[in-house]
Amino acid sequence: MNSYNDITIHPHYSSSVQKKKYLLSYNGKYYEVSHAIIELVEELQQYKEEEMAIVAYIQKKEGKYSPEQVRKVIEKFIDPILHAVPKKQTFLYEKEVLSAEAIDQFSDLFRFLFHKVYMIVILAGMLVLNTWFFLTTHNLLLFNNKVNIYMATGVLVFMLASSFFHELGHASACKYFGIQHGGIGFGLYLNFPVLYTDVTEVWKLKRGQRCVVNLAGVYFQSYWLILLLVAFFVTGNDMLRYLILIMNLGFVMTLNPFFKFDGYWIASDLLGVPNLRQRSLELFSYMWNRLKKRPIKQLPYLLQIRRLERYGLLVYSVVVNLFMGYYFLYIIPTFLYRFVQTFPDAVNELILYLSNQMIPPFALLRNIGMQLIFLGLIVYLIYKSIIPLLKRHGRK
Numbered sequence: 248m249n250s251y252n253d254i255t256i257h258p259h260y261s262s263s264v265q266k267k268k269y270l271l272s273y274n275g276k277y278y279e280v281s282h283a284i285i286e287l288v289e290e291l292q293q294y295k296e297e298e299m300a301i302v303a304y305i306q307k308k309e310g311k312y313s314p315e316q317v318r319k320v321i322e323k324f325i326d327p328i329l330h331a332v333p334k335k336q337t338f339l340y341e342k343e344v345l346s347a348e349a350i351d352q353f354s355d356l357f358r359f360l361f362h363k364v365y366m367i368v369i370l371a372g373m374l375v376l377n378t379w380f381f382l383t384t385h386n387l388l389l390f391n392n393k394v395n396i397y398m399a400t401g402v403l404v405f406m407l408a409s410s411f412f413h414e415l416g417h418a419s420a421c422k423y424f425g426i427q428h429g430g431i432g433f434g435l436y437l438n439f440p441v442l443y444t445d446v447t448e449v450w451k452l453k454r455g456q457r458c459v460v461n462l463a464g465v466y467f468q469s470y471w472l473i474l475l476l477v478a479f480f481v482t483g484n485d486m487l488r489y490l491i492l493i494m495n496l497g498f499v500m501t502l503n504p505f506f507k508f509d510g511y512w513i514a515s516d517l518l519g520v521p522n523l524r525q526r527s528l529e530l531f532s533y534m535w536n537r538l539k540k541r542p543i544k545q546l547p548y549l550l551q552i553r554r555l556e557r558y559g560l561l562v563y564s565v566v567v568n569l570f571m572g573y574y575f576l577y578i579i580p581t582f583l584y585r586f587v588q589t590f591p592d593a594v595n596e597l598i599l600y601l602s603n604q605m606i607p608p609f610a611l612l613r614n615i616g617m618q619l620i621f622l623g624l625i626v627y628l629i630y631k632s633i634i635p636l637l638k639r640h641g642r643k
Contacts, residue, residue, distance in 0.1 A: 416467030
């Protein structure tokens with residue numbers, strides 16, 4: 248059996264490299280390759296025997312290469328595709344909760360919303376109403392109502408429903424552009440619980456279309472936000488104001504380009520740079536090797552792309568690594584320090600309420616619960632980060 252026939256060649260791939268690139272897929276993974284590799288794969292797929300394919304390729308190239316040279320190219324660039332290890336998970340933990348089949352009817356139903364006119368009207372309307380909300384709302388962050396368990400539960404249900412609709416947006420955008428989507432799942436990214444949609448086939452699309460798929464979640468949530476904004480302007484209800492602020496905070500989190508949320512993938516597609524986080528680290532590794540006068544095996548991706556995207560990747564590389572350093576070296580240590588300082592007092596206060604047979608304030612229970620959840624996620628992050636290191640060290 249010719250295993251090369253299991254490799255799929257895609258007709259186009261849009262990136263920012265100076266030389267035109269193409270796309271291969273195998274076993275659910277996608278690979279950026281040159282036209283020469285495409286030609287070689289096509290020959291390997293036409294013949295049952297690899298030797299015959301090599302001979303045919305050499306004849307096609309008018310004897311420019313020897314059989315040994317072609318075989319080395321196969322071993323270096325094509326065989327690793329067939330024997331690739333399972334892709335590294337983006338999430339520390341992930342579990343599919345709704346299969347692709349379960350959401351197919353919904354994504355088919357809502358895909359019409361990605362007509363250009365609908366998108367422009369809704370996004371523009373959301374931005375206008377949202378701007379008006381922030382400019383005209385007095386005491387924006389002042390809330391007089393006391394939060395109780397019923398309100399907290401309602402907010403949680405709203406956030407889950409909104410998040411699910413967000414993921415349905417990604418799936419519907421895939422259907423609009425004629426590609427298949429996977430299921431919707433739950434995952435842990437760093438110490439953030441998230442919902443996600445498998446949109447692996449998005450790599451088949453052009454850069455602009457990929458950006459639309461990445462923005463689709465926020466676009467779908469914009470329908471919710473418009474309804475909330477209109478209802479708030481009519482009623483002035485504090486709970487609506489709170490939900491509007493929550494949705495805007497969610498947009499800020501989702502669209503930031505530092506973590507691998509939607510904003511990261513939008514930045515990746517705008518720059519035309521796949522594996523953006525890895526490419527941002529390549530630059531510093533390259534500079535370090537140059538400083539140490541070590542041999543350079545391969546130029547970093549930064550030096551292979553067009554000038555405009557090169558400046559964009561350079562800025563992104565500096566900013567994202569500064570941000571990640573700030574997050575891991577300041578935010579998390581600061582939380583752990585404050586946890587050690589304040590958590591024992593909060594627990595003592597809780598014990599006093601319970602020992603006197605009094606119901607603890609909801610705010611106290613919320614603070615203790617949120618601190619424990621955040622601490623648990625940090626511990627899980629550290630655990631999942633250390634275990635692979637220990638395993639690699641054990642193999643040496």
